[in-house]
Amino acid sequence: GAVVSQHPSWVICKSGTSVKIECRSLDFQATTMFWYRQFPKKSLMLMATSNEGSKATYEQGVEKDKFLINHASLTLSTLTVTSAHPEDSSFYICSAPRQGAMNTEAFFGQGTRLTVV
Amino acid sequence: GESVGLHLPTLSVQEGDNSIINCAYSNSASDYFIWYKQESGKGPQFIIDIRSNMDKRQGQRVTVLLNKTVKHLSLQIAATQPGDSAVYFCAENPFSGGYNKLIFGAGTRLAVHP
Numbered sequence: 001g002a003v004v005s006q007h008p009s010w011v012i013c014k015s016g017t018s019v020k021i022e023c024r025s026l027d028f029q030a031t032t033m034f035w036y037r038q039f040p041k042k043s044l045m046l047m048a049t050s051n052e053g054s055k056a057t058y059e060q061g062v063e064k065d066k067f068l069i070n071h072a073s074l075t076l077s078t079l080t081v082t083s084a085h086p087e088d089s090s091f092y093i094c095s096a097p098r099q100g101a102m103n104t105e106a107f108f109g110q111g112t113r114l115t116v117v
Numbered sequence: 118g119e120s121v122g123l124h125l126p127t128l129s130v131q132e133g134d135n136s137i138i139n140c141a142y143s144n145s146a147s148d149y150f151i152w153y154k155q156e157s158g159k160g161p162q163f164i165i166d167i168r169s170n171m172d173k174r175q176g177q178r179v180t181v182l183l184n185k186t187v188k189h190l191s192l193q194i195a196a197t198q199p200g201d202s203a204v205y206f207c208a209e210n211p212f213s214g215g216y217n218k219l220i221f222g223a224g225t226r227l228a229v230h231p
Contacts, residue, residue, distance in 0.1 A: 034218055034219070036221075042224075043224050044161070045210060046218055091158075093160050094160070095219075106151070106163070106219060107163070108160035109155075109160050111159060111161045113158070
């Protein structure tokens, strides 16, 4: 079963409104989570690293005031797209690394399809 | 900047044949590589990984080969099945010393024909 849950799976919002996407680690704690953005037929582009209890680290070119990240607990990170516009329409995916017996594996959420109209 | 890239954007194979998906990386400091499978509308699914101190690793029907000399990574799928149809991404951890963010390649679409 899924170990990282993302909600909602899809959302349609009006231009100018804000949308919050949740990413939860289900059976493990994640001090770090990652947020990616994916355009159609393109690869995943890392947006930011979400750090529990501290500020997120944003990749170059990603507007931190546009994409607000909050990692309030060890199992939850949220991404809020503020004042959304049609160009923000995309597939957003989160991931959380889990330490296993042999290595650390990154588990991904099922993604959130955001459509801004 | 440094990036991970793929040679073939689309690969079509017959059911039962073996598939080989290639990936080139440019960051010599990368010490961990992963292959992911992504079906339409879903998040990436882990397939297999390999560390830089290995050159081959096998899983169930899949094998990953790593050639550090030419910075090349490949995923081999044996007896390809229709359910293998998806987009495959290679990813690298460019930061040594522990797990960190992943950098993804462009992706290859695998189409399996009956």
